[in-house]
Amino acid sequence: MSKRIVINPLTRISGFMEIEVTVDRNEIxxxxxxGNLFRGFEQMLVGRSPFDAVYFTQRICGICSAxxxxxxxxxxxxxxxxxxxxxxxxxxxxxxxxEFLQNHIRHFYQYTAPDYVFIGExxxxxxxxxxxxxxxxxxxxxxxxxxxxxxxxxxxxxxLAVLGxxxxxxxxxFIGGITTQATSEKIVQLDEILxxxxxxxxxxMIPDVYDIARYYPEYFRMxxxxxxxxxxxxxxxxKELGTLYVDPLVSTPELEYPEPFDENKITExxxxxxxxxxxxxxxxxETVPEPDRDKQKAYSWVKSPRYNGLPMEVGPLxxxxxxxxxxxxxxxxxxxxxxxxxxxxxxxxxxxxxxxVVPGVxxxxxxxxxxxxxxxxxxxxxxxxxxxxxxxxxxxxxFYQIITPSTWDFSPRDDKGFRGxxxxxxxxxxxxxxxxxxxxxxxxxxxxPCMSCATxxxxxxxxxxxxxxx
Amino acid sequence: xxxxxxxxxxxxxxxxxxxxxxAADENLKKGLINKRNLVYLELNGCSGNIIxxxxxxxxxxxxxxxxxxxxxxSNSLMAAEGERASEKLMxxxxxxxxxxxxxxxxxxxxxxxxVIGSLDGQPLTGLQAATILGERASHILAVGAxxxxxxxSAAKPNPSxxxxxxxxxxxxxxxxxxxxxxxxDWFLGTLAHLLxxxxxxxxxxxxxxxxxxxxxxxRCPRRPFFDRGIFAEKLGDKTCLFKLGCRGPVTRTDCPxxxxxxxxxxxxxxxxxxxxxxxxxxxxxMAPFISFDTTRVVxxx
Numbered sequence: 050m051s052k053r054i055v056i057n058p059l060t061r062i063s064g065f066m067e068i069e070v071t072v073d074r075n076e077i078x079x080x081x082x083x084g085n086l087f088r089g090f091e092q093m094l095v096g097r098s099p100f101d102a103v104y105f106t107q108r109i110c111g112i113c114s115a116x117x118x119x120x121x122x123x124x125x126x127x128x129x130x131x132x133x134x135x136x137x138x139x140x141x142x143x144x145x146x147x148e149f150l151q152n153h154i155r156h157f158y159q160y161t162a163p164d165y166v167f168i169g170e171x172x173x174x175x176x177x178x179x180x181x182x183x184x185x186x187x188x189x190x191x192x193x194x195x196x197x198x199x200x201x202x203x204x205x206x207x208x209l210a211v212l213g214x215x216x217x218x219x220x221x222x223f224i225g226g227i228t229t230q231a232t233s234e235k236i237v238q239l240d241e242i243l244x245x246x247x248x249x250x251x252x253x254m255i256p257d258v259y260d261i262a263r264y265y266p267e268y269f270r271m272x273x274x275x276x277x278x279x280x281x282x283x284x285x286x287x288k289e290l291g292t293l294y295v296d297p298l299v300s301t302p303e304l305e306y307p308e309p310f311d312e313n314k315i316t317e318x319x320x321x322x323x324x325x326x327x328x329x330x331x332x333x334x335e336t337v338p339e340p341d342r343d344k345q346k347a348y349s350w351v352k353s354p355r356y357n358g359l360p361m362e363v364g365p366l367x368x369x370x371x372x373x374x375x376x377x378x379x380x381x382x383x384x385x386x387x388x389x390x391x392x393x394x395x396x397x398x399x400x401x402x403x404x405x406v407v408p409g410v411x412x413x414x415x416x417x418x419x420x421x422x423x424x425x426x427x428x429x430x431x432x433x434x435x436x437x438x439x440x441x442x443x444x445x446x447x448f449y450q451i452i453t454p455s456t457w458d459f460s461p462r463d464d465k466g467f468r469g470x471x472x473x474x475x476x477x478x479x480x481x482x483x484x485x486x487x488x489x490x491x492x493x494x495x496x497x498p499c500m501s502c503a504t505x506x507x508x509x510x511x512x513x514x515x516x517x518x519x
Numbered sequence: 520x521x522x523x524x525x526x527x528x529x530x531x532x533x534x535x536x537x538x539x540x541x542a543a544d545e546n547l548k549k550g551l552i553n554k555r556n557l558v559y560l561e562l563n564g565c566s567g568n569i570i571x572x573x574x575x576x577x578x579x580x581x582x583x584x585x586x587x588x589x590x591x592x593s594n595s596l597m598a599a600e601g602e603r604a605s606e607k608l609m610x611x612x613x614x615x616x617x618x619x620x621x622x623x624x625x626x627x628x629x630x631x632x633x634v635i636g637s638l639d640g641q642p643l644t645g646l647q648a649a650t651i652l653g654e655r656a657s658h659i660l661a662v663g664a665x666x667x668x669x670x671x672s673a674a675k676p677n678p679s680x681x682x683x684x685x686x687x688x689x690x691x692x693x694x695x696x697x698x699x700x701x702x703x704d705w706f707l708g709t710l711a712h713l714l715x716x717x718x719x720x721x722x723x724x725x726x727x728x729x730x731x732x733x734x735x736x737x738r739c740p741r742r743p744f745f746d747r748g749i750f751a752e753k754l755g756d757k758t759c760l761f762k763l764g765c766r767g768p769v770t771r772t773d774c775p776x777x778x779x780x781x782x783x784x785x786x787x788x789x790x791x792x793x794x795x796x797x798x799x800x801x802x803x804x805m806a807p808f809i810s811f812d813t814t815r816v817v818x819x820x
Contacts, residue, residue: 056601057637089678098807108671111567163598173590176598203574210780214789217567228754229790413755415811
């Protein structure tokens, strides 16, 4: 007998989300996640000054705002034909590193850990399930680290502010690199904080995640999904340093080795999304479709980006595997481990970049806008591949398209019958107690969904629930 | 970390805030403060204010959680999920609680652009939650630009028909803490005042005077450049950023002295103009944020 489970809200994510699954004989046989990237940023941006995109698009998301400043700055550099100084790239990427660190530490301790660790008696930590397996001494240690991690993630944002003015919603990332200049004082300030963060990751965060993995081993066999992986590249292609992390690559289970990523193979589909356009499949810079909430079959505001027609997983695990640094497998637990391992990698990258920074380099100019131009900025951010596509006409923005990592991971179905990545990852997962399902939230949170925008969910036969995605 | 305030007592906002924090701390140790319930609602926005609150120091977020309030509901942080979470939200209605709201209230499709959970299988919209909880709360804090006046969520053409919290709770008094995001000190300091002495003194727009009384321009360290007519022509310059579009002359916050993220920096310290993120009307009334057309004639010059 099949049973329908709805979780709304899925807490401990950024923003709001609902998930509906069908369970048959304690196994998930169908799943619908509906995220919505429709607060209407793409509409809001039309007519604004192109320069304002950098600060405006950060307001899409409070936990990953620097990511949008990165993608919009890259898109504007493309449109204005500006090549940043290598010093500008270093400093901008250091700011991006700070966001990775803040994000990964908070996602693991504040969002993920309460799924597996009993944090304490505080009302905030009352859970719905009772599947807490850690021995008392381990549980006590991880619960202490929940609180010890707060000054650490806070200090990651503090580093971000040293170069970026404030966080969240920084002022530093901009066309050409960052707005201010590095000074010796700032460099050592960052280096000291980074040492503390690195020690925390090595001595606490990574051992903690492996402790959880030891007591919840079945999660290595749950939440796998398609196994299609994509990255736009991350901390790569420096003139002197080469690639510190990963180049733009894709892989599928059929491929023996990853292939180079080709941006022309990205399409978006809206067959099951509440949008209308002349065609249901289009290129990112072709069209921003009109909303149409009465559309038949549609059940989500999220569109379905595809690569070469396939849904692709993005994020830390995809990056680690594609860079050759992780081989264990693809599962909910591998994703959670990858996030901790990547935090260490990012801390090391930041240290390398910091060594290359030269104080006093002014990378800003008085920029002029072209009458007409197009640009795109593709960059891997905390949660995966982020793309901004923009067009300028009469020195104003005339078009803006945003495809976020969580769009890749939380898309609805498409015309070929492919489910979205997270939907597929849920299929086949066991649900021990359908009245108190711990498994669904654990699998979904392994993707680190960022849902800070209104998301509408359709549940069978009935109208309509809403969720927020960005 | 406790900040020591030496006599004679300074009357700067920082000193007042530090004294309030110290007083709250001491009273707590004496058992004078009973923890009160706090409901933290995230509505239509970026959830950036809760992230900013996690950045709080003196008081820190963990101190607030352990010693000031019982945080009864927070989408970002609570362990419970699904209807169990929504039930916890509704259970607080029978008790005394302070309500903090970030994000705007989306009105389109009767609130269905922003459903924050479900109750009895029905969607619970942000609009419903704001109304139900807003009517019962003992005090209300509107946190961040979207809650205080619609903010970026209501930027034109405002596809979700977002409005401020006040617009759906017309008769309720509330403390307004604009900012994109709010500085954690503004929120946690206001909360401490509320617990110790009741509602802080506010201006005619509902903003606590201890944080929002003075124009950035009036305390800007670059003010001497303005007075002498020395203006930056590009980002990264160290002089007055007025001609690049700085909104310091119309924005009332203590950013020049308090700064951000443990006082390490602030936007003007980063050689960029203030974009007026803490001023009513942000973002549309503050756009363009950056303008390189510094040769235009400014009437007041």
